[in-house]
Amino acid sequence: MDHEDDELPPTDPAESLRLIESQRALTERRLTPDPRLLLWPWGVAWLIGFGVFFLRFGPDGRIFVDMPSFVPLTVLLGLITLAGIVTGVVGARAGRQVSGPSSRQGAMYGITWSVAFIGMAVLFSKVSNLLPEPEANLLWAGAMVALTGALHMAGGAVWNDRSLFILGASISFVNVVGVIIGPGWHALIVSVLGGGGMLLAGLLSWLRLQR
Structure with a gap:
């Protein structure tokens, strides 16, 4: 009798709602x-990649290293490529558990990232040689961060x-501030605030998901 009672749905509406919410939260965490x-892969890529930029192309042409x-x-693009591979694999694994419009949206969104960055790289490779080195570096870095912020939004x-x-709006704001201040400082600002902000956002999102 007790076993049969355990299989019956709860008679209390409040308990039913709590059970539904618990199962919904569990499903959300799994998916x-x-x-x-x-x-974090992007945070590390920005923290290290733009940090190396700052050390080599500091403010007013100063070279720290x-x-x-x-x-x-090369370091920045390599780290960003690695971050893209890691997040792509993670997203693909999660997408296999979901079908329908959500899965297609995720796939199209990922393709958008790739196409946008490839198009930007091809365009800037044609025009960056026409600029002085500090401004060319600022063009590459500023546009890369601007595109990232816009795609996040x-x-x-x-x-x-x-x-x-x-997060995307914050990245965009940090980028605009860095571009206004100028070459050298832009790399430092994006490294610390952009990369560090992504690391913090990843941690806070994970803690919120656990709750």
Whole structure:
């Protein structure tokens, strides 16, 4: 008799609502990728990549660490590529558990990132040689961060994700401040506030998901 009673649905409406909410939260945690794996790779890439930029191309042409001029951009692009691979794998694994419009939205959003960055790289490779080195570096870095911020905001709008939209807006604001201040300082600001902000956002999102 007791076993049969355990299988019956709860008679208390409040208990039913609590059970539904508990199952919904459990399902959400299972289907939602770990935000640390989505944001921390980018945070590390920006923290290190733009940090190397600052050390080689400091304010007013100052060189804090002497290294070949191609190294900072190579390091940054390499780290960003690695971050994209990591987050792409994480997103693909999560997407396999979901079908329908949400899955297609995620796939199209990921393709948008790739196409946008490839298009930007091709365009800037044609025009950056016409600029002095500090301004060319600022063009690459500023546009890369601007595109990232805009795509984050677009993703937040598509999925009605306020946290993602705020992150994109914050990145955009930090980028504008850095560009206004100028070469050298832009790399430091984006490294500390942009990269560090992504690390913090990943941690806070993970803690919120656990709750």
